[in-house]
Amino acid sequence: MTTPPALPRRRGRRPAWAGRNYVLLTAAAIATNLGSHGALIAAAFAVIENGGDAGDVGLVAAARTVPLVLFLLVGGAVADRLPRHRVMVAANALNCVSQAAFAVLVLSGDAVLWQMMVLTALGGAGQAFFNPAAEGMLLSSVTGEQASRAFALFRMAMHGAAIGGAALGGAMIAAIGPGWVLAVDAAMFAVAGALRAFLDVSHIAPRPPGGGLLSDMREGWTEVRTRPWLWAIVAQFSVVVAVVGAAEGVYGPLVARDELGGARPWGLALAAFGAGTVLGALLMMRWKPRRLLLAGSLCVFPLAAPSAALAVPLSVEWLALVMLVSGVAIEVFGVTWMTALHQEIPEDMLSRVSSYDWFGSVAMLPVATALAGPAENAMGRGPALWTCSALVLLVTALVLLVPDVRNLRHRPTGAATAGSTGSTGSTGPGESVEPAGPGEFVEPAGQPAERPASS
Known part of the structure; x- marks a missing residue:
């Protein structure tokens, strides 16, 4: 009997580690990077066009950084206590609303410095909760054997979108003004939040109640x-x-x-x-x-x-x-x-x-x-x-x-064991502890926080 020829592999098929979560989160990160990197330029030009100087631009930038630093540790505790995708969606919603309000102020021509600082600070607070949740979402879901490849591909897509977003944002500012670039960024946050709402977190075990945020x-x-x-x-x-x-x-x-x-x-x-x-x-x-x-x-x-x-x-x-x-x-x-x-x-x-x-x-x-x-x-x-x-x-x-x-x-065989809190990661110089069952995660995802971060 003649053995039938093997069927050719279907072109365009995703690799095994690029599951549904990975695709959703990569698409969401591309959207936010396209918007956010143009918006960073737009915010500076919005301040300048409203009569601000270099010091005012610095104040608006600092207004984003201060709440980011203040709330990061709280954001990490919240993201390990609540479903991470809900924290990400909530942060995206806050960023969407704050950027939309910023855009309306700039387009109306009535923006003043303190208003721009407040709205920018809201965006920084959202980022403080988003970053730990996003990084935890990725790290908990990518398979051990292909983790580095998944991280590399995600980061390549993220950086490519950032480069394109900065170039596109600069062109749009010159053509139609910074207000519309901020409006596009708000829309991109809405798109990203909608995509992240469909994440599947069933592979993450429910977390027992803890002793509070400080604990x-x-x-x-x-x-x-x-x-x-x-x-x-x-x-x-x-x-x-x-x-x-x-x-x-x-x-x-x-x-x-x-x-x-x-x-x-x-x-x-x-x-x-x-x-x-x-x-x-x-x-x-x-x-x-x-x-x-x-x-x-x-x-x-x-x-x-x-x-x-x-x-x-x-x-x-x-x-x-x-x-x-x-x-x-x-x-x-x-x-x-x-x-x-x-x-x-x-x-x-x-x-x-x-x-x-x-x-x-x-x-x-x-x-x-x-x-x-x-x-x-x-x-x-x-x-x-x-x-x-x-x-x-x-x-x-x-x-x-x-x-x-x-x-x-x-x-290459797996991730950390869920019960290994406090381990130094080695039994001796260079000898890593092998995973024990529940530490191996099989449902791919993808959302590492970037440097600089993007919500």
Whole structure:
């Protein structure tokens, strides 16, 4: 009897790890990134067009950051207590309403500074609850074997949308004004919230009642402090994010204005960084380093290069190349970090741990940007930039002294055990604890919070 030929694989079929949740959340993240990155530019131009100066733009930006920092830890506790998709939808609804009101004020021509600050602060509060819930949603749902690939593909889509959103937003501001860009962002939040409302969370076990938000926050802190690799990298990035943010957010535009010919070269450099993040995500679709955090931490060293390039300063072409390489490097770190969290952190702790991670990353940023001007006045712009570069190198070298950072290995068979609270993630140097049954998650999802975050 002749054996019938095997049927060809149907073209366009999703891979096994790209389940319904993953598709919904990726589509929602693309929508919000398209809107939000244009809206960031639109908010600054809205302030300027209403008679504001650089200080007013800074006040509106700070109004978003302050509630983000204040409510992150509460947001993490809430997201581990309630169904995470409901927290995400509620945060998207708040962002939609606040951006719609902001758009109406700008389009009416009656916006005043305090109103813009209040509406922006509401958006920051929404983001504080969204970020831990979103990251926990992803980490609890992606399969262990394909986790790094899922994270990389999601981040590639997210960064691509961010680049497109910034370019489209800039064009729309020039053509029809910032108010309409803010209105589009509000609509994108509505679309994203609707998509996230259809998430399936049946694979997440019901959480027993706890002892209150403060107790939940203490449990999250215990989870962080008992894992040396976790608190060491959170502490490292509190410095890295702060000094890189000051260098590229404050000094970069000034160097471009004074040395490189204006805003266009700096825009090219930032575009090169964005392209690097996409290339880095493509790389991580194929590369699975065995020592996750060692590979990721080594890729933090190139983040010192942009500050050094601005200190010289290098020509536009070389600066763009440096930014491209740093974009690739930070994406390698991002995927390895997400994979480590997915592998080592118990499911019921994911959002609380994520909130401490986010808190560490953003808490020092307002301080660093506020001190950037006085530091330049005290030591000069060049020495200030060299100091930023040196701090990145120093804290990254220090974090490599932590044995668990060097030795934590990729475990392709599953995620952390739900009952393993307080584990350091290793039985000895570099030996990871194997999962025990309930820690293995099989329903793919996808929503890592971004740096910078997008709701």
